[in-house]
Amino acid sequence: MVLTNIDPRAWKGRGTVSLSAADVVGELKALRKGRAIFTTPLADRVGPALRSTCGILEDDGTVEIRRKLSDRLRPLVESLPDDLKIALLAAFALDERARKPFYQERVHWAAITLDRDDRTVRRRIDEGIEQVAALAVAAPRHYPARGWHTEELRVTLALDQPVPEAFEFRRVIADADEIAVLDLAPTLPVAAESGDSLHESDRGVDVFHGGLLIRRVPESNDRTGLVLRLPEPLRRGARHEVGLRLRANLREPRYLCVPRHPCDLFDLHVRFGERVPKRIVRQEKVSPAAADDRSRTGSALAADRAGEVHVRFRNLAPGFAYGIRWAS
Template sequence: MVLRAADVVGELKILRKGRGIFTTPLGDRVGPALRAICGILEDDDQAEMQRKLSGRLRPLVEALPEDLKVVLLAAFALHEMARKPFYQERVRWAAITLQRDDRTVRRRIDEGIEQIAAMAVKVVEPDPGPRYPSRSWHTEELRVALTLGQPAAEAFEFRRVVADADEITELDLALTLSAAAQSGESVHESDLQVDVFHGGVLTSRAMESSDRIGLALRLPEPLRRGEQHEIALRFRASIREPHYVCVPRHPCDLFDLHVKFGDRVPEHIVLLEKAFQDDARDTSARGTALTADDSGEVHVRFRNLAPGFAYGIRWRPADVN
């Protein structure tokens, strides 16, 4: 992502609410800019996020003049004496400590946030960008929730894209509905239902091959190089082959997949990572074995996906020996 001081300021103003860094759950308050600055990973728990936030913010705050230091330590509940449940209570504590009124303290908190945000952006190493270069756009984050416990499989897709060129007006997407070779079935464009929840308008859909359906999504306004945009889609279709994979056309930095199998949980589930697309259908192709949790769910995550390769899972249906 492109790190901007304004993004850091916005996220710090969200973080200072409630209990500050002691808010539960903390992950809902920590946005992508703060995660990048503090080195917070997707798998970090509450305690680890608190440690990283405190370890990164405290040195920045300590570098400020004394009055700004006091108000910011209070704002984020970094000061032991100011670990109060409400932001207003911490503002009051700082006001009493500095012998100033609440309005003055609020102004100084905003001033201090602007300063530490600028410092944080300067010291963070430049983002290397996606591993695989792109001349149009790439996916910074793709999150999919797939449920299989109903007649038609349903997938919710949340995608954040970044423009790698100017005047990006449309996203070219596609979804493959593989039909078993021995079934003799054909895939039709009408087999796939698509709903756009936000982020654009579906302008066309057409068969690109015997089983791949191409989708064109027109964006609300053209993207300039470096700009981000988020979309949310819902797909519904019958799963004809027991696998679900992402085969990106454009580079993808992160693919996060949740699959809920419902009542019929497969005994054999295999991870597919940078596999050839045909291997997703091949039951003899090897992969790391996975186990569903007590809710009948599997969660996998992939980073730096190579365009043209498959990432996801394959399973053996519960009624197949």
């Protein structure tokens, strides 16, 4: 059994919740009934176990509860074998094609999709729920003493421009009260002259929304951290979105995110255009020092017809590098 601390607002009067896989299984089986996550009102369907593992607060409304359930359950479901994944996406109405008003209708949709009978799909759903519950308990979403973490980081990098340009959209969650600034790890390294250090003029940064850039902090000879002051301090559990544009010539043929705080999702699109490198590899959870090793192997990636590659990483660990490297 795992003891999971939750925000005291998450389940008023309950204090610390003793969370077990059996607790999560029971609540997931109740959640799948009727319209599942599209039940209204939804709060009555969500007990202390799901509130804990999904970070649902007492004052969250139906829309916010639905979003938190979807954000937490979907990656767990998508990590399962295909048959269980399809069955559970249908059971909880996470797949748009299976958003039927009754559980039995969603079961039947999954049965047709999997070419199985309804009884087999019900067994798959029960099996999948057991596995999702075990995963949820094994990796509770709790980030102690860090202040905030990134729920989602989406980056689009265009290398077919005169100067490489990246658009970065980040959604963060406050893990404490009165979060007034964000210290953002750089995602776009800069090329200075050989042997020279980085100068302010070597990087272009524009804040599209979400705060005011108040200073830059040199971290190495090719990276500068950014400190962003928020419009208003965040309370614990609050979400905030930031949009940035960064422009810089790259020192190395790579694009890596080395998060300073935990990051749930990093989604990266890189556009090479007509000049697609001969070799593109995925880099996942490598040390920054190892990322500098050009001989290091990784999963090979292929660009599409538009000269683009798309990679996605989940549950990024602070201090490790995630992204891609290429060679002409």
